[in-house]
Amino acid sequence: MATPPRPLDATLHGVVDYTMGTFLMSMFPKLAGIQGTRSARQIRLAGAIHAGYSALTDYPLGAVKTLPYKAHLGLDAVGAIALAATPFVTGQHRQGTRQWLPHVALCVAELSSLLITDPTGRGDYHGNVEAVRRANSIAPSSKLRDGGPAVRRPAAA
Amino acid sequence: MSKVATVTVLGPREEVERLWHELAAERGADLQASFRTAPGDRGTEIRVEVPGAPSNPVGQAVKKLSGDDPLAKAKDELRRFKQLFETGVIARSDGSPDGPAVERQLKQRPAQPLEQPERQKAGV
Amino acid sequence: MRANVWSGRNTVQVENVPDPKILNDRDAIVKISSTAICGSDLHLYDGYVPTMKRGDILGHEFMGEVVEVGKGVGTLAVGDRVVVPFPIACGNCWSCKHELYSVCENSNPNAGIAEKMFGHPTAGIFGYSHITGGYAGGQAEYARVPYADVGPFKIEDDLTDEQVLFLSDIFPTGYMGADFCQITGGDTIAVFGAGPVGQFAIASAVMLGAERVIAVDEYDYRLQMATARAGATDAINFRENADVVEQLKELTGGRGPDAVIDAVGMEAVSGHGVVQAVDRVKQAARIESDRGAALRDAIMACRPGGIVSVIGVYGGLMDKFPTGAFMNKGLTLRSGQCHVQRYIKPLYERIRKGDIDPSFVVTHRLELGQAPDGYETFKHKQDDCVKVVLKP
Numbered sequence: 001m002a003t004p005p006r007p008l009d010a011t012l013h014g015v016v017d018y019t020m021g022t023f024l025m026s027m028f029p030k031l032a033g034i035q036g037t038r039s040a041r042q043i044r045l046a047g048a049i050h051a052g053y054s055a056l057t058d059y060p061l062g063a064v065k066t067l068p069y070k071a072h073l074g075l076d077a078v079g080a081i082a083l084a085a086t087p088f089v090t091g092q093h094r095q096g097t098r099q100w101l102p103h104v105a106l107c108v109a110e111l112s113s114l115l116i117t118d119p120t121g122r123g124d125y126h127g128n129v130e131a132v133r134r135a136n137s138i139a140p141s142s143k144l145r146d147g148g149p150a151v152r153r154p155a156a157a
Numbered sequence: 158m159s160k161v162a163t164v165t166v167l168g169p170r171e172e173v174e175r176l177w178h179e180l181a182a183e184r185g186a187d188l189q190a191s192f193r194t195a196p197g198d199r200g201t202e203i204r205v206e207v208p209g210a211p212s213n214p215v216g217q218a219v220k221k222l223s224g225d226d227p228l229a230k231a232k233d234e235l236r237r238f239k240q241l242f243e244t245g246v247i248a249r250s251d252g253s254p255d256g257p258a259v260e261r262q263l264k265q266r267p268a269q270p271l272e273q274p275e276r277q278k279a280g281v
Numbered sequence: 282m283r284a285n286v287w288s289g290r291n292t293v294q295v296e297n298v299p300d301p302k303i304l305n306d307r308d309a310i311v312k313i314s315s316t317a318i319c320g321s322d323l324h325l326y327d328g329y330v331p332t333m334k335r336g337d338i339l340g341h342e343f344m345g346e347v348v349e350v351g352k353g354v355g356t357l358a359v360g361d362r363v364v365v366p367f368p369i370a371c372g373n374c375w376s377c378k379h380e381l382y383s384v385c386e387n388s389n390p391n392a393g394i395a396e397k398m399f400g401h402p403t404a405g406i407f408g409y410s411h412i413t414g415g416y417a418g419g420q421a422e423y424a425r426v427p428y429a430d431v432g433p434f435k436i437e438d439d440l441t442d443e444q445v446l447f448l449s450d451i452f453p454t455g456y457m458g459a460d461f462c463q464i465t466g467g468d469t470i471a472v473f474g475a476g477p478v479g480q481f482a483i484a485s486a487v488m489l490g491a492e493r494v495i496a497v498d499e500y501d502y503r504l505q506m507a508t509a510r511a512g513a514t515d516a517i518n519f520r521e522n523a524d525v526v527e528q529l530k531e532l533t534g535g536r537g538p539d540a541v542i543d544a545v546g547m548e549a550v551s552g553h554g555v556v557q558a559v560d561r562v563k564q565a566a567r568i569e570s571d572r573g574a575a576l577r578d579a580i581m582a583c584r585p586g587g588i589v590s591v592i593g594v595y596g597g598l599m600d601k602f603p604t605g606a607f608m609n610k611g612l613t614l615r616s617g618q619c620h621v622q623r624y625i626k627p628l629y630e631r632i633r634k635g636d637i638d639p640s641f642v643v644t645h646r647l648e649l650g651q652a653p654d655g656y657e658t659f660k661h662k663q664d665d666c667v668k669v670v671l672k673p
């Protein structure tokens with residue numbers, strides 16, 4: 001029985017990255033009612049960093065493809081946890097729910113999206129390529145190259 | 158508020174009318190048909206008016222979903238007649254072993270061969 | 282018998298199902314010797330085609346031996362070796378008489394469903410959802426073939442299965458795509474998509490006299506097959522440079538190809554990440570059924586006054602069709618599910634004469650029981666996979 005596929009592939013994950021990054025930098029603080037506070041600055045910075053390293057990631061929506069995709073996913077996880085930890089490290093959590101709840105909520109959202117992200121970058125392949133290779137009586141790469149043209153050009157009129 | 162079901166059958170008008178009346182007994186519904194020769198080589202147009210379709214959208218939708226839609230049934234009968242006239246057989250698939258039937262559209266069998274009891278029920 | 286059935290998105294299973302029986306006088310039963318997985322099967326596998334039911338037998342490219350004939354079939358005898366065209370056509374209606382077999386007016390018992398989606402019903406097809414009739418497909422040990430006096434084509438020569446199997450679908454489909462281009466000597470044809478249908482479109486363009494044939498795809502191994510075996514003169518990998526329109530102009534002195542064949546269809550991939558992402562999201566949310574990236578590029582790339590020939594399969598609606606480019610450049614758009622019955626005899630003659638050996642596309646030959654692995658390997662382009670043939 002095949003495991004349920006992880007629907008968020010590299011392209012869709014990129015969509016989420018940029019959308020969330022932009023959203024965090026722009027509308028989120030106002031909507032969460034933390035505008036002007038330290039929390040807002042922390043979340044804006046998190047959004048900026050996230051969008052920044054996304055643009056440097058080697059995946060379909062990266063602008064400069066240098067950061068490996070798996071490293072990006074690692075940063076996502078570490079960054080999410082760091083964001084959640086920030087209010088407790090700085091002590092600002094004592095100033096009210098609004099000063100730590102958004103951070104934790106964003107962390108949970110990020111980790112959830114990672115759970116449904118396919119890390120291999122090659123889609124949810126659940127076939128057995130070794131079994132296929134053993135059973136196949138043809139050498140596929142030879143069909144690509146050998147044997148010359150399989151079609152004849154028409155004789156010149 | 159009546160509606161029209163129509164189909165074009167590839168054949169001369171006299172032959173089409175003759176078979177239509179021969180098959181009157183086997184049809185699922187009593188349909189009043191008019192016939193007209195289609196332009197060019199296209200055959201004969203058959204036109205059936207279906208009276209009494211419900212005039213409100215909710216009523217219409219309910220009837221359609223329960224398969225009790227006189228217009229859809231008329232269209233089915235016209236399709237079946239066209240198939241019989243042109244090909245000699247009703248188109249039967251594994252999803253729709255009875256041929257065109259509006260009740261079947263929402264309740265398809267899976268597309269795999271029928272077992273013997275199912276074949277008997279479908280009359281094949 | 283054993284058959285490969287659809288069991289949900291990304292899942293097929295080989296199961297035991299009843300053997301098919303004659304239902305109509307014009308039916309025949311074929312014992313299948315070879316069958317294949319088609320690129321359009323992947324649209325069913327990926328869950329993009331509605332009206333699939335668990336248990337539907339897939340497969341519409343098959344051939345084998347006639348084992349039973351209905352009373353009304355005079356053209357076939359038990360023991361005949363036949364290739365079966367994928368569109369089911371009655372041969373009697375106006376459309377069939379005008380060789381438009383894939384829009385036969387009589388062969389789809391679910392015409393009501395098809396009419397809602399397309400405005401008019403089209404022909405029944407083996408193993409291709411209930412929109413096309415809910416017919417059991419050919420990835421199985423046996424199949425019931427309706428209108429057996431019209432469809433099945435007798436093979437009387439000593440050719441192998443793999444040399445003639447593709448007369449059922451992909452060879453005539455590629456050929457029709459090239460035929461639509463009205464090729465005259467000196468033409469440059471671009472083929473989008475170097476999958477099996479694209480390979481045959483390229484080969485057909487060569488056979489029909491095109492001077493240059495440019496293959497466009499994202500996989501180097503498929504472009505290699507296109508140039509080394511199918512006769513393409515140039516190749517463009519749009520992963521290296523996403524601007525296909527520009528590269529085609531460069532290759533043609535700025536003129537653009539005289540015709541473009543779209544052998545890609547509704548799951549098109551764009552080299553532009555943003556376009557691809559937006560299309561994927563819309564398709565996943567089911568607000569856009571068809572990704573039109575290849576068709577858009579085809580219309581932009583084609584030279585003014587040229588022809589865009591669409592043989593890739595589409596199902597519903599795409600967003601942002603370039604009507605301005607289409608109209609102002611005076612393009613001709615031609616399309617269709619292949620009218621296989623029209624082409625099968627002349628293409629068989631070409632195989633017999635040695636003009637083409639269609640078996641070049643086969644990279645994988647597996648047992649029917651391995652269909653699930655076959656689908657996965659084909660879908661994800663693993664192991665240099667181009668075409669998978671299954672032996673029941």
